[in-house]
Amino acid sequence: MHGRPRKSPGVKDAAAAAAKASNLRDLQAQLIHNHHHRVYTKEAISASSKLLEINPEILTVWNYRKHAFLQNLKEATDSEGIKSLVDDELRAVEMALRANPKSYGAWFHRKWVLSQGLAAVDFDREFRLLDHLLKADSRNFHGWNYRSELLSRLLNKKAPGFVDRESILTKEYDLVSQALFTDPSDQSGWFYHLWLLDQTVTPNEVLLISSWPSHGSDWVLSVNGDATICKPSKPICTGYYFMNTGKLPIVLYFNQTVKGVNSSSVTVNSIFVKNENLVWRPLPPSKSQEAACWVTYLQIPDVLSDSKAYVVEVKLSHSKDILSSIGSEFNHPSHFRFTLTLNSESLENAGGESVDELLVWNDGRSSALESNDLVSFDQLNLCEDHASAFSQWQLATISNEIKLFKELSEENCIFVNLTLARLLLAQEVMVSHRTLTERLNHLREVLKLYDDLLKLDPRHAGYYEDERSLVLMNQVTCDEKSISSHRSHSSNYTSSKVHLLGCLQLKSLSLTRIGYVERLLWVQTLDLSHNKLRSIAGIEALQLLTCLNLRNNQICSITSLEPLKPLSYLRVLDISFNKIGLHPVDTTRYLFSSPLTYSMIKDEKYLEECRQANINVADNWEAIFLFRDLHLKQLDVKGNAVADEKFRALLKKVLPTLIWLDGERL
C-alpha cells in the first residue's frame, strides 16, 4: 500500500500479473480449506509458508500456523522434534519479514512462539535479526526517547541516599547541547531538550498564589436573596458586586495543578457555615479532581443583619492531602482572613439596581476612572511569590541555558528562538523582586521572539499567536499600573444606574486566548471584544463575573463556551459577531461535557420536551447542553451564521430566565 510508483499496466505485464493472481488465489483457497478442515500435514504447512512469503498480512494464516504448531506439538516425541517445530516457525517469520519488515502478524507470531517457552531463546539470533532490520531503517529519536524513559525512571525513585537529581540533569543538559549544536536540524534532540526543560521548570513547592476574597479585605453585604450585593467597607463607593445567587465564593489559586483540596485540608472558620459542610470543587470541573483553581461557596444567611463585622478565616496547613501532579505535598501553610458585615438594606437603598435593565457595552475607549470607585490595590490580591517554589539549581540552570541560547540566536534557527522564548518565560516566574521595568523589558524581549517566529515559521502561526497572547496577558496584568490602564468605570457600559465594581477592558489586543487569570479573580465585568479569541479556557476561575463581552472574536463553536458553565453569577453575555455556525467540524466537541462523552446522563424527558417545541435535538444538542446550564438575563448572538429564527426560538426555550435577546425585550 505504500511507496509503489504509479504506472499503467502494459500487455506483457498483464499476462504475468494474471499468473501471479491465479497462484495467489490458489494458495489462499488452499489455506482456507486446510484451516477449516484442520489439515496440518507437512505439505499443508509448507503451502502456508509460500502464502506468507507473498502476503504476510493475512492474520488467519498465522492463526492457522499456531493451530498447526499446537497440534503437532502434541504429537512430538522428543526435544529434538520440538526444537525443529519451533525453528520452522521462526524461519517462517524471518521469511515473512523479508517481504514486509513491519508485518504485525509476523512479529506477534514470533513473540507467541517464543513465549511458549519450549526451547531456550537464542538471543544472539534475535539481536542479529533486530540489527539487520534496524540498519535498514534507523532514526535518532528512538535513542533520545529511550533515554528520557530511562532517566525518568531513575529520577522518580525516592530511595534514600539515591543519586542527586540535579547533577544527573546537568549532565543531560551538557549531552543534549553537544548534540543540538552539532546538528540543530535534527528534531529529536529538541524534543529531548523540551523534556529536560519541563523537568527543570516545574515548581518544587506547592504554593497558594492568589485568592478571593483577599487577605484583610472587608465587605458589606446587603442581603436580599438573589438581589444581594457586596461592597468594600472602605473606601465608601457607589459601586458594588452582585452576589446574585446569595452565595459568596471563596476562590483559591495554586501555582500548579493539585488534588486533595477538601474541607479537611482547608478549614474555613466562620459563624455562617460549618466547615465540614463546605464542598470544594476544582475549576474547570474535572473527572480527575485536579486543578490549579478551587472554589467553595458560603451560603449567606438572611437572618443575621446586625451590622457587626464577622471574621472569616481560611486556613491551609501542612497537608498530605493536597498533592501536585508530580507528588509534591503542600508544605507552605498559609491563611487569610476577611470580614463580612451583613445588613438587610434593599438594593435601591444600598444605591444599586439589578441587572434586569439592558446593559449596553460602550464601543469606544474607556474613560478615566473616578477615584471613588477605585477598589484599593490591596484588594487585587496580587500576592505572588512564585520564586520561593524554585531551587537555586533551577534558577542557575535556566540562566546558563539562556546564556548559551542567546549566543546561538544570531543564526535565526526556529528551534533556537522558540527554546529561548520558553527559557525566558520560565525564568520570569523564578526570579523574585524585579522592578516593573525589568519585568516589562523581559516580556518585551519574549514578544519580539514570537514576532520573529511568526515571520520565520508561518506554518505554525497559530501556535505562536497562542503563546504570544499569554505573554501579552502577562504584560497587561503584571502590576497595578498596567491593570489600571485597562480598568474602567462601569458607566462605560450602561447609561442606567448600575454601578459595577471590578470592570476590566481588554479590547483589541489580538488575543487568541487568555491567561494569568489568578490575577483577575476580582473581575466582575470583562470586555474582551475585538480580539481573536478562539478559546476562553481559564475564565472559569473568574467566579464574580456577571457581564462578559466576547463580541467580534473568533469563537467557532458553542462547545468552546463550556468554561462559562461554572460562572454562577453570569447574567449578561455578548457573543455577537463570532464564527459560530460557520464550521461543521467542531474542534472542542470532545472537550465538552455532554452525553456524547458519557460525562452526563441524557435527560431524555427534557430532550423530548425540546422535540415537542420543534427543536431538532440531533442537530442542536450542543446549544441545548450549554445554554441550559447558564442563567442569563441578557444575550447577544447576532452576526453568527447560526443565529437564525430557529436558533432564537431554541434559546428562548432553553433559557427561561432570558429577558433581552439581541437588544430586544422578550
Added chain:
Amino acid sequence: MGELEVHKHVQYILAVEKKKDSFEALVMEHLRMNGAYWGLTTLDLLQNIAVIDQEEVISWLMSCWDKESGGFSGTVGLDPHLLYTLSAVQILALFNRLDVLDIDKVSKYVAGLQNEDGSFSGDMWGEIDTRFSYCAICCLSILHSLDKINVEKAVKYIVSCKNLDGGFGATPGGESHAGQIFCCVGALSITGSLHHIDRDLLGWWLCERQCTDGGLNGRPEKLADVCYSWWVLSSLIMIDCVHWIDKSKLTEFILNCQDRENGGISDRPDNAVDVFHTYFGVAGLSLMEYAGLKPIDPAYALPIDVVNRIFFSKC
C-alpha cells in the same frame, strides 16, 4: 493545485469494489471488511453513497459474521478479529442498519477480549495493542454497550502507554507514533477522558509532523504520507490544536496525491493509489471543511450526522 476530482474518485471506488481478481485485490482480500468501510465512508463523504446497493453489502457483511464467537472476519472464510468487527459495525452505522445485528452477541465478543490490566487483545490469540483498545471502545460505544467493559481500567491502560513527548505507543514504553496516537486520543475522547492528555505538549509534537511539502509524517524525520492527514489531523482536532498547522498547505499536498486520470489518492504524489489512501485523503479534506464534502467526526471516523444520530435521535 486544482480541485478534488469527486467524480473520478467515486468511479475509482466503485471499480475497485468490482475488481476482485487482480493480484493487488487478492492481496487485500483478507481485509475486505476494512476496505468496504474505507470505500463506503468515502462515498458518503463525497455525497455519493446512494449509488450503493445497501442490501447487497449488508448481506455480504453478515456472511462474515461468526455466530459462534460473535465477531466479524475480514472476508468470508477467515477468522474473526476486532479490527474487522469495528469496520462491520461502522458500516452498519453508516447505513443506519445496526438493527441487523445481534448486538448482545457482538458486544460480548468485544468485551470478552479485554484483559485484566484493561488492555484489549485483537482476537483469541492474545496480541495486545492500543489499536485494539480503540477498536473495542469505538465499537461498543456505537452499540451503546460501553458498560460491558471496565472503562476505567481500559483508560488506565491507555494512559500507561503515554510517553514523555506527550504521544502514545502500541504498548507501555512503545515509541510514539501518529497511528497509535490517533487510537489513544480517539479512545480517550470517546470515553470523556481527554483530561489525561497534556494538550499543549502533544499538540506541539503533532503540529511538528507537518513537513515542508505541506504533508504530514507519522514520526520525526520520516516522509509525509497522506494517511497521516487523518491520524495526525484528527488527533489535532480532538485536542483543539488544529489551528497550529497550515491547513492550506496540507490541502495542497493531499490534492497533489490524486490520480486525476483514473481516480484514487496515493500515499505520496505520483505513487500508486489505493482505497486506504483515498479514504484518508478525503477524510482529511473533510476535517479541514473542504467545500462540498460531508463533515466527518474525528473520534468515530464516521460522518458527523451519523454520530449525532447514534447519540441524539429519538430512542
